Structures are given as C-alpha cells and as structure tokens.
Amino acid sequence: MTDSVMRIGALYPDLLGTYGDRGNAAVLAERLRVRGIPVEVVTVLADDAVPASLDCYVIGGGEDHAQTAAAQRLIGSPLVAAYEAGASIVGVCAGFQLLGRTLPGADGIVLDGLGIIDATTVVGATRQVGDVVLEATDPSLGELSGFENHRGVTEVHDDLPxxxxxxxxxxxxxVLTDRMLATYLHGPVLVRNPALADRVLSWTTGPLAPIADDIAVELNHALVTRFGNRRSTWLRARRRARA
Amino acid sequence: MLRLSPGLPTRLAQDRVIALVSATNGKSAITTMIGAALRAEGRTVASNIGGANMMPGLVTALAAAPDAQYGILETDEAVVPRALRELAPTVIVVGELSRDQLDRHHEVRKVAALWRSAFVGTSAQFVAPVNDPNVVWALEGQAVDWVELETSAKLDSVACPKCASVLRRTGEPSGWSCACGLESPRPHAVQRGDSLQVGDWRAAGPTVLPGRWQQSNRALAVVASTHLDVSLDRAFEAASTVARVGRRIDTMPITSGRAARLVLVKNPAGWAALIDDLGAGEATLVFVQNDESADGRDPSWLWDVPYERLARRPFVASGTRALDVAVRLRTAGLELVAVEPDPLRALAIAGARSGGDVVVAASYTAYHDIVRRIGRR
Structure with missing residues (x-):
C-alpha cells in the first residue's frame, strides 16, 4: 500500500461482469471508506493496459467469448508479476478459471490460463445453478453464502486450502490462501460475506476494526439461514432480543 | 407443463398473418403497439399481452380469437425457434438482448446463437435495432429493416459474438465494428428522442406510455407495422396513443389523493432506462425485489446497474431480497430510509416521509402482488 491508499483493480468489468461481480471491488472500497481508510478503485476496461502496481486485483465471471478475449489480454500482462511481488487476487467464476493452467474457451477451444494456481477446468456435464452455503475452511469466517451459475468444473491440483x-x-x-481468493460464488461473494471481504482487505491493510451497524452482516446471516437449511444462532439471538 | 396437440399451433396459425415480437425488454409494449396499429385500420387481432409468452400462451391467444386476421405474439426468447417453425410468421420483430435472470435464461450470446441457427432458411421479414451486435450477428444474411435506436444497453456487447475480439465503437449512439467484418448495418429508420425518421418520412411526438424507452419500442413497432400494410402515419399515431399494456398499471394510491408511480423493472437494461427517466428528481424510491423463479433467483445483477447516478436519493428497500437492495443502494450513495420486506408497508413508509413524489420499482412477482393487493383494497 503506497501513500496509505489501497489501490484495487477491477479487471475487465466490461468483459467479465456478466454476473454482478463488479460489486466485489465496489464493496471492498466501500468497507474501507466507512472506516476512513483511503482507497482508490482502478477500473481496467478491455482496451486498457493492466497496471503493475495495484494492491489487489479483482476478476469476475463472464460468457465464453468474453472470457476468451479477457484471457488473451491477461496473458503477458503484469498481473502475474504483480502477484509474485505481493499483490493479492480475487478471481470469481471465469476469474477463478483464468487463474489456473487451462480452461475452456469459445467454441470448444482450450485456453491457457495464468498458471497462478495449478488447476485445470473442463466443461461439466450439467450447469450448476443455485444458492450455496459453505462452511469456511477457516472457522473464523463462519458460513459463506453465494450463488453459483457455471458449467465449468475446476480441479485444483495444488495442495491449496x-x-x-x-x-x-x-x-x-x-481456494483461499493468504493472498488469493478463487471461487465460483457470485452474489457478489464479497457483498454477501463481509468477513471474507475484510479478510481480503486485511491482506493489504492489516487487521480491521468491525463496522458498526453493518447491514452486510445482516444480509449474510439472512442468506446463510435461509439457504443453509438451518437457523443461525445469530438470528435466534436477535429474535430473542426483540421479543 | 401443458402439452400441445401436435400440429395444433400450425393449424391455428394457418390462413392468418403472424408476427412474433421478442427481446429482453419491451416485448409487451411493442406487441401492444403493433396490435393498436392494426386495429386502427379496422383489422382483427389475436394477441397475448401480459407475459403468457411461452408456446402454450401463444397458442391460447390464437385459439381465443379464431376469426382474427392477425396473430401478434410476444414470444419468449427461448421459444422463438419453435414459434418460427410452427407458426410461420411473416414478420419477426427482434429487440435488444441483454442479461436477464441468468439462473434460468441463457447468457446473451447463447440466445443469439440459438436464434442465428433457427433463422437459417426462413423467409420472414425482420425488424431489428442496429445497436445490438448480438442481434446483428444472429440476423446475418436475413431480410432486415434495421432501426437505429437512440439509447442502447451495451452491457452485453463488448466482445464480438462472431470472433470474440473486443468490438470497436465507431460513433454514438449505435456505431460499432469488428476486425472480422461484423459491423453495425446502415439503418432503414432512425429514432432520436421522440422523433422517428423512415426514409423521407418523419414524425415526432410523445408516447402516452411513460418512460423514454417507449420511444424505442414505438420505433420498432411502427416499422414492423409497415410490413403488415399499415401506413407510417397511422402506425405512429396508434402506437403513440397506446395508454396501457395488458393489465399493467402506472400509478398506485398512497394516501388522501396522492399517488405513486409504479414501474415493473426486471433487469439491468430496464433499470438503466428507468434511471435515465428518473433523472435528477427528488422522488423517494421504493425498490421491491423478490426472488421467485419469475424474478430470477439471483439478484447479483443489482451490481450491474449504475445506481450511483441516483446518489443521495432516499429509498425504502423491500421484497424478499430487501437486504440485498439495501446493501447495493447504500453502497451507491443513496439514503436508506428503511428495510421493509412488505411492499405496501414500504410504500406507506415512503408516503409518510413528505409530500414529495414516490416511485415504486418492482420486480415481476412483486409488481403483480402489488397490483392484486391494491385491487382488493
């Protein structure tokens, strides 16, 4: 973080913004602003060069043709070098696939990915569509909510958590490491899961204080409760408090 | 699902002129406008306004008016290939395609690919906007009256549908081209604001239906009507004076003589058009978003809409996804008044705030729920 301003790159929201994933960069920035921490979102459109010096790069999901165009632009861009130099990456859906070694492109071709993760993606038999609740590997993140809508099946060969x-x-x-989040979950995932958003931010900023009256926490609990098929203790506690 | 007797659609369509209307947004309005143009000429029309736009809905509309000379049918995007095969339409109006309820619809380029293969060998006359590269690609090689529309969604047309390159924009509002040769066609008709030019003919004037997007719908409807032997003057006049689409209503009562504007908004393109229309006004927004199948189960698309243009406007978040709405609009800089899942209670909260205007923007099931409950009061 230079000059105490966190710089977040929203990569190709015009190509990889089909499923609302531009909300991830927006909500990362918003969660810093309400804490009074300076932040800049750098939007990188299809015709723009990828800057080398950002703190965090966020890539979303899109259609096959748009993903192919994005892959052509990212290969050879400074993104991999920036990651190796310490920047963090969030890749969602197509963005997740692009972080791997190979992925399916338009009209059945196989594309090279960035190779940041040792992962390969193939086209699955059926499309996976619907709300999902995860039990996070890191218990401090609790339960995570998202909406999946993809046909790709990604196999991670690395021993990554x-x-x-x-x-x-x-x-x-x-995948969630100490500097990378890769997932199929839309929602957008960082909107629905404020603890996960804060984890991504903390890779750059260090530990963050909680936000007062955080409506995103309420959203997370509502969705986890509804789609996780069981009531959260949080909601029960709230109901008792109101009664 | 209703099973149709084989051959029934074809029999019902025989001996009359069929026109199909399909697009992400505007199907019902365009269909209503073409029907109005034909009725203004004294012709009889079978039509399916109101969302029954799958094959059983089309067939029901034709069966309900067996003597009608024309069948003007709004058609779900995925149903177009079957309707084309079984109903042999003379005219097909294709509006812009944009992302819509991605949990149950195809992605935009996949819809365009479905259409492109379905249209091979047809002799139908098409009417379509030059603005949308996906539509232009789907209609390559067809007989098309191209219409240049003033506003365009653009959200889903960054990559070329033919070759996956990034498209070049070559002048606003509608010019675009690709190195592979796909480009915006020369328009047969041009819509700018409330005016429409077709060759040497030109007319201007408002639409009774509110919303600037109705001027685009009217442009497509008028050009389509000329292929059904309605004069441009008659079609423009009839489309302009359409006051209601199906059972939709435009206003709902608040208290003591005050009324709120009620708008059905289903997807990012619809919202972009409504935001243009709301402009810099002060009206309190009541945003009702449900997540039934007809609304789309996944409201992630809220983040694809430039709500930042409504910053500082007060809003009440409502519907089954009120919290998603609240987080999205607050991040965009709007002022959260309350989260109230029940739409009528949300309206009451907005109405109690001040004497200012209230706009209720509702998703599909929310809209129909509101209309039903108002009718019972």
Missing part, C-alpha cells in the same frame, strides 16, 4: 465445503454436501469449493 479450499475456501470451504458445501454445507450438507461436503464438496470442496474454491
């Missing part, structure tokens, strides 16, 4: 496991199903989802 998953973001979490699907509640009741046990299937692993995503």
């Amino acid at each position: 998953p973001l979490g496991h699907v509640l009741h199903g046990g299937v692993r989802e995503g």
